[in-house]
Structure formats: C-alpha cells, structure tokens
Amino acid sequence: xxxxxxxxxxxxxxxxxxxxxxxxxxxxxxxxxxxxxxxxxxxxxxxxxxxxxxxxxxxxxxxxxxxxxxxxxxxxxxxxxxxxxxxxxxxxxxxxxxxxxxxxxxxxxxxxxxxxxxxxxxxxxxxxxxxxxxxxxxxxxxxxxxxxxxxxxxxxxxxxxxxxxxxxxxxxxxxxxxxxxxxxxxxxxxxxxxxxxxxxxxxxxxxxxxxxxxxxxxxxxxxxxxxxxxxxxxx
Amino acid sequence: xxxxxxxxxxxxxxxxxxxxxxxxxxxxxxxxxxxxxxxxxxxxxxxxxxxxxxxxxxxxxxxxxxxxxxxxxxxxxxxxxxxxxxxxxxxxxxxxxxxxxxxxxxxxxxxxxxxxxxxxxxxxxxxxxxxxxxxxxxxxxxxxxxxxxxxxxxxxxxxxxxxxxxxxxxxxxxxxxxxxxxxxxxxxxxxxxxxxxxxxxxxxxxxxxxxxxxxxxxxxxxxxxxxxxxxxxxxxxxxxxxxxxxxxxxxxxxxxxxxxxxxxxxxxxxx
Numbered sequence: 243x244x245x246x247x248x249x250x251x252x253x254x255x256x257x258x259x260x261x262x263x264x265x266x267x268x269x270x271x272x273x274x275x276x277x278x279x280x281x282x283x284x285x286x287x288x289x290x291x292x293x294x295x296x297x298x299x300x301x302x303x304x305x306x307x308x309x310x311x312x313x314x315x316x317x318x319x320x321x322x323x324x325x326x327x328x329x330x331x332x333x334x335x336x337x338x339x340x341x342x343x344x345x346x347x348x349x350x351x352x353x354x355x356x357x358x359x360x361x362x363x364x365x366x367x368x369x370x371x372x373x374x375x376x377x378x379x380x381x382x383x384x385x386x387x388x389x390x391x392x393x394x395x396x397x398x399x400x401x402x403x404x405x406x407x408x409x410x411x412x413x414x415x416x417x418x419x420x421x422x423x424x425x426x427x428x429x430x431x432x433x434x435x436x437x438x439x440x441x442x443x444x445x446x447x448x449x450x451x452x453x454x455x456x457x458x459x460x461x462x463x464x465x466x467x468x469x470x471x472x473x474x475x476x477x
Numbered sequence: 478x479x480x481x482x483x484x485x486x487x488x489x490x491x492x493x494x495x496x497x498x499x500x501x502x503x504x505x506x507x508x509x510x511x512x513x514x515x516x517x518x519x520x521x522x523x524x525x526x527x528x529x530x531x532x533x534x535x536x537x538x539x540x541x542x543x544x545x546x547x548x549x550x551x552x553x554x555x556x557x558x559x560x561x562x563x564x565x566x567x568x569x570x571x572x573x574x575x576x577x578x579x580x581x582x583x584x585x586x587x588x589x590x591x592x593x594x595x596x597x598x599x600x601x602x603x604x605x606x607x608x609x610x611x612x613x614x615x616x617x618x619x620x621x622x623x624x625x626x627x628x629x630x631x632x633x634x635x636x637x638x639x640x641x642x643x644x645x646x647x648x649x650x651x652x653x654x655x656x657x658x659x660x661x662x663x664x665x666x667x668x669x670x671x672x673x674x675x676x677x678x679x680x681x682x683x684x685x686x687x688x689x690x691x692x693x694x695x696x697x698x699x700x701x702x703x704x705x706x707x708x709x710x711x712x713x714x715x716x717x718x719x720x721x722x723x724x725x726x727x728x729x730x731x732x733x734x735x736x737x738x739x740x741x742x743x744x745x746x747x748x
Contacts, residue, residue, distance in 0.1 A: 378681045380635025381628055396681050398631045
C-alpha cells in the first residue's frame, strides 16, 4: 500500500542581481602577486576583505594551468574569498573546476569602480560627492563626508565634522572641523564665524586656545602650508 | 487629535517639572483636556509640584504592569477642570518603563479624549529620557542661561532628531521650542549669564518663552500649586504667555530687561 502525501517544498529558485568584486590579474608571478595583494588588503576595508571575488585574467591566452594554480593558492593563502573564475574561450568550466572554483561569464556585467578605502556605514556620501547639511549639527553628533562637506546651519560645541575634502560652514562653527581626514593636504576649511574647539587639515590641527585672536568669531579661510596652518580673512 | 509633548532638558534641576506642571495647568485652564505624566521613575516630584502627593495610590509603572487600569492611576486635579496627573513610581527603577507599556498608556489616554499629554522627562540622556521623548509629537526644551545647561540642551536636541518614533519612521524631526528659565536680566547685564540672544544663537530653535528667576517658583513648589496659578507673579505671567504662544498666539516677550527704571519697568511689567 502506498501512502500519498504532499511533501513540503524545502527549496525555491530565485533570480537575484548581485554585486561581485572582480580581481583582474595582469601577471601571475606568485611573489609579485603576494606582495601587491597583501599590501592592498592591508589598506582595504573589512567588506573588501570578506567580499566574494571572481578572478579574471587580463591575458587568458597566455595563462598555463600550473601558473594559474599557483596564483589561486597565493590568493587563498592571503585569505581572499575566491568563488569563481571568469569564463572565456581559454578558461572553461573544467579549468575552474580543477581549481575548485565556479565558472562565471562576465559578459553583460557592468563595471563599478571599487576603491580600497574603508567605508563605515555612517558615511552617507559616495566618494567624491559633496554632502550638504542644512540642519544644526548638535553636540554629540558626527558628520562624515567622503568628499566635501557643506553645512548651512550652526555647528555646536561637542559636534564633529569630518571630510575627506573641504569643509564649508556657512554659519557659526563651534565644534570640531577636520578636513582632508585621509591625508589630502590641499583640503581647506571655510567658515563664516570661527569659534571652533579644534580645526584640522590632513592631521595638522589647532585647538581653540591656539586659534589666532584676530580671526576669532570672524569669517575665515584655513589652508595648510607644509606643516603650518594658515588663516586668512574670508572677505 | 491628541498632541504628545515632551518637556526635556538633558541637565537636571533646570525646571522641567515646574514647566510641565505649569504648561499642563495652563492648557487645562484654557479648556484643553490634558494629562501630565511624570517619567522620572524613582525620583518622583511632579505630584509634589502639583500638590497631589497625598492622593497617589497607583503610578505609571502600576498602570504599565497592569496592576491598575488607567482610570485608577490618573489623579484628577482639584483646582482645574480637565487636568489629570499620572505620577511616577518612587519604588521602581527606570527599567520598569517599556516602550510597549508606555505606548499602551498613551493610547489609553488618547481614547479618553485627551487633547494634550505632557511628558515630564527625567534628566540625562539615558533610557528614561529616551522613553519619555520617544512618542512625542513636539518637544519643549527647558534651558537655564548658562553654558552647561545650553550644551546639554543642544545634545538633547540632537538626540530628539534621531531617537523619536517619528525620526525612526523617517517622518523628520519633531518641532522643538526653547523655554529659557531662571532668567535674570540683572545678571545678564553684569555678564554673569548668557543672554536670550546668546542662547537662541547657539541652539537655533524657536523661543517659546523666558521665565524670570523668581521667588514665586519656589513658593509654588512649596505650596504644591503650579506657579501659573499665581497669576500676579512674574513667573506665573511668563508661563501664561508661553502657554498662549504654545497654542499659536503671538505675544511679545516680557521680563527681558532689568527692572530698575521704577515706574517704566512697572508699566511694562504689568502691561
């Protein structure tokens, strides 16, 4: 006797668009590869270190299997999360399978630039974009811009502005302003009324006590000249 | 439509409870059905200021925990019609306040037809203050004219812009207005206190009112009658103005200048 019952489905196929990081290798020399990849990973944000990576070769025709295996081993040894090999006429799914990788066609994909900069979640602006804030920045609040930062409202004591580029405050700056936080020495700070706790450009800073008296509560333009901060009237 | 108003400051001792009591009483005097809730669990004061401490049976935590229903917890004011007080618990700590529980209480008050619910926040920026502010539609920030109070108010304003239910739902900042209390024009003139303009400049929010430093406030607290009921006093008049402004009336600010001109001062003070 057979008992018929309907089995509950335990799987479901879904189509989903995914962003993948593609590692384009221009040379397979294991030593060079090891040095350069580990250096890039050291600078990279955590998401890039954990991201699934597809290996693509700039010149697939010249790649031999031994060289490819060595390169893949090197990358795995560095903790790169390899998931697949880009498929083309020279590298088929069999080669990928031999390397323990999946095979993916990159045709039809679209390139998105990936930088190695850290990108914490609280950074609302994309690299190079200007972030504009029109609400007061209150004590305890922190604003980070990956490009320039423009604030149209007061910045309170205890608030912190950070920008990889310039900082403009079209109101009173009472908090801290740090421009060029990733080392851009050409970054500048502009503000309508300087009453800051601290100003900094590319790591060179002045605290409130050391601000030039004649610029206090005035409109100023702050630049970096070597290791010295220059204050000028904004007229 | 019920409006939930949080009276907050960050810093302690600036006059939140005095303001909550005055604001609630003033609204009820004008015929708006109002409840004032003491969120300062563990340090209850509102019932003293409202003069109902000898009639407290149940409190906010009892109502949240279901030990008492809302009608049992509410104390009806004896002087002003349409005014109710929900006292804080003295024996429990702030962990007894859950957002779900508070929401239930607020919903219950809405169903009773309250027009205004005034939430008297505890000092600080921890759970108690956040719970008091979470469901607010509007905030009144109480500040003294001195730097530490202003900075704490600024901090609270920042927190209000991200930690209320409206902010979390992406409905934007709740409107906040400034009530400057314990203001002494004489001390401002001597440079011992920040001026109204200084504080407005730093906090960048609308000014709801300026309450002068006044013996009447202390007397009111001691006698358990909100200072707004002392309609002859400067502080009482200033709160009355603030309530009118809160309801949308335009009134000039009073008590901003030192009262040394004798006749002139009195004429302006009594307008």
